[in-house]
Amino acid sequence: MILRIVVWSILAFLLMPLVIIVLFSFHASPSLSFPFAGFSLRWYADVLGSAQLGSALVKSLAVAGFTALITLVLGAAASLAWLRLGPGGRALLEVLCLTPIALPGLFVGVSLLVLFAQARVQLSTVTIVISHVVLALPILIVAMRARLALFDPSLEEASRDLGASQMQTFGKVTLPLIAPTLIASAILAFAVSFDEFVVTSFVAGTETTLPMYIWSMMRRTVTPLINAISTLALLFSIAILFMAWLIGHLRRRSAVAGRTVS
C-alpha cells in the first residue's frame, strides 16, 4: 500500500510539470497562475502565425532530417561492422559509443566549437548537423545492438552458399533484415536532434533552431506562447517515438524467426 503511494507520488512528480504546461497552453488569460480563467486556442493561433518561429521550426526539421539520414547511412555501415566483430571488438565499440553519451553536453559543445575553429570551418547549419550526428550516432549504435544480436550470421553464409556474392548478400539478405531496426534507430536520431539545445548553442553561429528560439523567447519574458510551443513539441516527440517503437516491434518477430525453431 505504502509502496503504491510512493510510486504514484513519483509519477505525479515527474508528470506534473508536463500537465501544467499543457493545461496553461489552453489558458484564456496570459497569466501563468491559478485560478484558471477559461480555455482558449489563442496561443496556438499566435504560434502558428509567427514567421520567426516558423523559420526556426523549418530549420530544426531540416537539421533533424539530415541528421537522421546521415546517421542511418553511417549506422548501417556500423551495424555491418558490428555483425562481423568478435566479442572483444564489440566491447570496444560499445565503450567508444558510450563515452560521447556520458560526456556532459557542455564539454562536447566546447570541443566541437574548438575543433571547427581550428579547422577554420564557418559555423552554419552544416556544423549543427555534424554536431548532431556526433551526438546521435552512438545512441543509434547502442540502440541497434540488442536487435542485431538476434541476427543469425548463418543467414549470410546461406546466401553465399547459394551463389550470391557479398554485395548481393548485403542487398538481398542483410539489408532487408536489418532495415526495420535501422529505420527505428534513425527516427530516434531524428528525435535526439530535434530537441537538442546545449551543443547546438555552441556550434549554431547565427542560425536558430526551435529549441534555441524558445530559449531566447524565455530570456525576454515568460509568455504563454511557450506553453503552446512546448505542447506541440511534446506531441511531435511522442508521435516520433511511438512510430520508432511500432516499426521495431512489428518487425521484430520476423527478425527473430530465423533463430528460433518452433
Add this chain to the structure above:
Amino acid sequence: MTIRPPVIEITAAQKMFGSFQALSDICLSIEQGEIVTLLGPSGCGKTTLMRLIAGFETVTAGTVKIDGKDCADQPPERRPVNMVFQRYALFPHLDVFENVAFGLKVKGTPKAEIRERVQRMLHIVQLDSFANRYINELSGGQSQRVALARALVNGPKVLLLDEPLAALDLKIRQHMLVEMKRIHAETGATFVYVTHDQDEAMILSDRVVLMEKGRIVQVDRPEIMYAAPRSLFAAKFLGETNLFEATMASDDASGMTAVIASGLRFHSSVVPAGELRGKVIVSIRPESFRFARDNDTTQSATGQVEDVIFIGSRSFYTICLAGGFRVRVQIQRSTRTSLPKSGEKAEIFWDSENVVILPEA
C-alpha cells in the same frame, strides 16, 4: 567404362585457428553419389571439415579438390556444393517459394525455369502446398524440408548437411532419416553428412568417417566399422561393448589370442589394424554372446547371473565371471530355449569373429 575422379578429394589438409590445431593430416576422397557421414564427438573437427568443403574456411595446408579442381581460391558462392545448415538458416523475410528460388535467382535463371524447378523440388520434399507460407509459419520438420529443397534445387555436385536433424525431436528425426534416403535416391546427389549421432550415421551412410581430436581415425562401411573397430575410441563410440584389459598370448595364421587377468583366453579372427604386442584391450559386443552351444562355437566361460533386464524383444544380462569380470550380454527373445534367471549359474558362448583385439590406447 571411364574412371571418374572422386567428386571430393582432400589431401593432407590442416586447419589452424590461431595456435589451435582444428584439423590435422586429413586425407579423404568421396565418390559421386555416396552418402558419407562425418561422425565424431563435438569438437572433433567434423563441422570444420565440412566448412572447408563449403568454402567458409580455408585450409592452412594441403588441398581440397572438388570435381577434380583445386578450389583454394574459390569463395563459397563459386563452389558447386550447397549446404543445409544446422538451424536451417532460412530467410525469414522470404516465403517458402522465394527461399527455394534464391539460388536460381542470383544466378539469373529464367523465370519460367525457376518456377518449374522450384515446384518440382517442393514436390520432392512434399511441400507443394506450402509455397506461399512464411518461414515462421513452418514446423521444424517442414523447415528442414525447405532447407533441403533450397540446397538441392541448385543441382549441387555435393550436398553438405550440418547436423540437420539435431533440432528435431526423436519421432520426426526418424521420419526425416527415411525421407533423406528417399530424396538421396531421387536426386542422385552426393551427400556429406555431419553428425555426432551414431544411429543417424549407421542408418544413412554408405561410408562413415570417424573423427577424433581433428583427425580421421577410421573410414569404413558402417557394418564393418561396427564389427571391426580399429581403435578403442571407435569401439566405444559406435554402439555398446564389453572391454577387458588383456595381454597378448599368441599370434598365428588362425588369429590372435589374448588372455585377461583371470586366465580366460579370448581368440580373435578379426584382422587387426596393426601389429599388437604386450598390453591390449579385448572388445566383445553384448549381442555376440549366446547361452547355447552351437556348431561353430569355440569359446565359452561360466559365471553367475547378477542382473536381468527384460525390455520386450531383448533381455540384458549382467554376468559375473571368475575373477570378478562383469560381462553385459544381450539376448534376443526366444520361446524355444529356457534362459537363466537372476542368481543362477550360466555358461556363455561366443565366436572368434566377434572378438576384437585393440591396441591399449
